[in-house]
Amino acid sequence: MRKLTAVLVLLIVMLSFVSAKLVIWSSENQIPALEKLAADFESDYGIQVEIQQVNFGDIKSKFLTAAPAGEGPDIIVGAHDWVGELAINGLIEPIPFLPEADQYYDVALDAFSYGGNLYGVPYTVEAIAIIYNKDLVFEAPKTISELEELAFEASDDEVVGLIYAVGDFYHSAPFILGRGGYIFKETAAGLDVTDIGLNNEGAVAGGNLIKSW
Known part of the structure; x- marks a missing residue:
């Protein structure tokens, strides 16, 4: 399995x-x-x-x-x-x-x-997923740009278009790691704790994306 x-x-x-x-x-x-x-x-x-x-x-x-x-x-x-x-x-x-x-x-x-x-x-898998309201969004976004566009369209005085636990790194990590950021560098010998990738170009880009929201 x-x-x-x-x-x-x-x-x-x-x-x-x-x-x-x-x-x-x-x-x-x-x-x-x-x-x-x-x-x-x-x-x-x-x-x-x-x-x-x-x-x-x-x-x-x-x-x-x-x-x-x-x-x-x-x-x-x-x-x-x-x-x-x-x-x-x-x-x-x-x-x-x-x-x-x-x-x-x-x-x-x-x-x-x-x-x-x-x-x-x-024995099992755990992952983060986007959950969307089909009464407000008819098709799940495939890109970050689509996500932002749909979130803006759905937002009004009563509805928040996008919400997640931004202060929890577990939920923010995809936007940072997906752009090339990392916590510790992975090597053949294991994690290199002296090589921290939270201030590289990808991590900064991901952080700025989150900040823009």
Whole structure:
């Protein structure tokens, strides 16, 4: 399956088949799928799987407290941007082998890698999308110019033609990165934190575009 994610399954240091039991922390949304996988796993390997529901926003903080004491789960379902912190603290183990790795987007596997090691298995994709009101806009814009034109046409005293969380870099990033800006330079050896691309020509152009709105 070719799937990219901002969410993953992290393998934890305490994983031990000696206990013949695996504990998974997951938020509510993933539990139905995990229950089916757990049943198949138990049938194939005879190892019990216990899935514990934890609020997504609490998983990392609870794990950071439990793991150093040798407690907590063997596997967690969490976000790819947790990997660096957990790996640096020695709280997760690399995945030594991923079957059918070529069926995943490289960018997904890169997102869950740190120091040349893969720490998580991506299973879904998250992206930003434009949502438009078909009563006001009959066809989605294909370019920024079309977006601006349609936004102006739809605007009046009661309707705002374009609105988004401009102060959240996650939502503003496409307009900056799409023009050649970047946070840290990507190299074959990983991110070069000494090469920051938030003041290059593309980043400035994207920032000026946002400012013009």
